[in-house]
Amino acid sequence: MNTRAQSTEQRSSTSLQTLMAGFILFIILAVVVLNGWVVFNSYQRTLEATEKQADNLSLSLSRHAEDTFLQVELLLQDLNERIDQDGFGGPQLLRLQQTLKNRKSTLPQLHGIFIYDSAGHWLVTTADNIPKNANNSDREYFKYHQNTPSTELYIGSVIRSRTNDDLIIPVSMRLNNDDGSFAGVLLATISLNYFKLYYGYYSMGDTDVLAILLSDGHILYGRPFDDSQINRDVSSSPLFMEHLKSSTSGTATFYSTVDHVERIYGYTRLKRYPIVIAAGYNKTQVFSNWKVDSTIYTAIxxxxxxxxxxxxxxxxxQIKINEKNQTDLTKVRDQLTAMNHTLETLALLDVLTGLANRRQFDIFLRETIAQSALSGKRIALIMLDVDMFKKYNDHYGHVEGDKCLQTVSHALSSMPRRKEDLIARYGGEEFVIILMDVTEEGAIAFAERALEAIRHQSIPHELTSLDEKVVTASAGVYLFVGTTPAQAPESVIIRADKALYQAKNNGRNRVEIATE
Incomplete structure (x- = not known):
């Protein structure tokens, strides 16, 4: 071989080496960037999911608190009307005492009901005996009504009962004489243990918080804090200084003024009563599991x-050795090509369930919409969500949670269906089904069979609110025909998801169909 040929071959070999080195560097950078994006996106989704969970929990607890105080308010209004009509003379006191006892037995939150005269003396109570010389004129709520002409309901800070030393929340109303002068106080006390017991039902971390507060910032009760924090003034916290001033409900992340732990909070101020509900998740604890998963993913x-x-x-x-290794390089190239094909195939499958994954579903949905626009055939999109799966995961553990999802996936994939239909895992405990050329009755029937197939697995679920105490699912169905130009897949998914949300709201373990 002449010098020119050798020089040309060397330049070609050097160029190939440079190209290969650049390609490897590009792949490394691409994997690093992709890994960083996945980790960051996972962090954001964890944050968003926790915020949504905290917001939903605060709304749920606010509805419970509003119902609790509303029942007491209606009781006091009724008693006030009775007193306005009949007064509280000698014979009437006996009837009032019996009425108070009867009403107390119907409201589990009540600790007691009392009627005081204008001097604070006990007239009537649900207790069997009135203490000798009992007088409550020194109580803060009594002084409030004594000096305030309003007959509106008043909720005070937590106090100790003088009958049995229990912690109670006073809910009171002013009594007036015919001329509008002060006649006394009508009082109902709510046992703080009622909220302690109710909040204790929620499965949360040791440093997660559920709290009910007065709108002036005083704590009525906060889980998991001890009784020493009751009536503590936290009005200087970011919740009262910033967030509640701009919105009556929402989510926020800040450090607690009680224990200085950073939490992700959902908060709600009641419209009818001066009460604020807060639910907070320890941010460090929330992201501990995420850190483990991210570390594993990064290691892989x-x-x-x-x-x-x-x-x-x-x-x-091999390139450096000599020209003879070109055959080996070809084999390596073929191997890499085969690996890429395998990775592409795996990229369309969900690792845990073996079903089509979100990526395959997105591709299939776009293609299906285009086909429907040409053929005019109707498509059904079914979104299916396992009911109360978070509670299942928290109670049985993530390993059993994965087994549960695998069982549900097997039940769905075992259902008779046509080749052109698709069943995929949408993410978490959500699954999607695309049915081609189907009627509304057929789509609903298929969704019902899917729910029955899941129930038939009889997976125990002790924490479900449904009577069967097994894992169930809810489904939303949306039927449509593709259009030109094609509608966005997101709009189709939103409608099916809205129907799924309706199924959840209507009691779960059911199918709802979307309406245009």
Missing amino acids: ALTLLLIMSSMGAIVLK
């Missing part, structure tokens, strides 16, 4: 990078 990515880098080094070495 680094391992892949190491493998790819090693393979690249081998390829470069």
